Amino acid sequence: MTRTLTMLGCLLLWGCASQQQATSLTLFFSPEQVSLNADQQRKIVDFLNQHPYHQLVAQVAPAELDNPFEALMQGQKRIQAVNKVTTSQNIPIHLEYAPEQTADTLILKRQSP
Known part of the structure; x- marks a missing residue:
């Protein structure tokens, strides 16, 4: 019994410690929003x-x-807001305007190698 509980505890700790980091982040905007909250x-x-x-x-x-x-201009202003954050963190980022993507969204992700 003790052995089983110890094994379950180890598996629980291993699962918590080995969680993968998310490779993308999706943010949603209201239609009139141009800056980041x-x-x-x-x-x-x-x-x-x-x-x-x-x-x-x-x-x-x-x-x-x-x-x-106006929709294009809103997207450009959102790109500028994200660029301001990444520049302050000194992390280069490739910015893309994605007209085929769901409206009012921003997806930040790791680029495929």
Whole structure:
């Protein structure tokens, strides 16, 4: 019985210690939002701290607006907001505008080798 409990305890500890880090982070914006809120900024900084030596890419979708030009401009402003955070962390990132992606989303992920 003691042996079984010890074995289960070891397996539990091993499972907690060997959890893989997420390789992507998805953030959602409201259509009119152009800057990062505090929670989004914290999540990006945490993701950058977990992947400091990896090639990262940020894919930003357009805003869900009726005017396509305004949607494009919202996406560009969001890219600038993410770029400001990555520059402050001294982590290079490849920024992409992704018009085919779900509207009002930003996906930050490790670039495939």
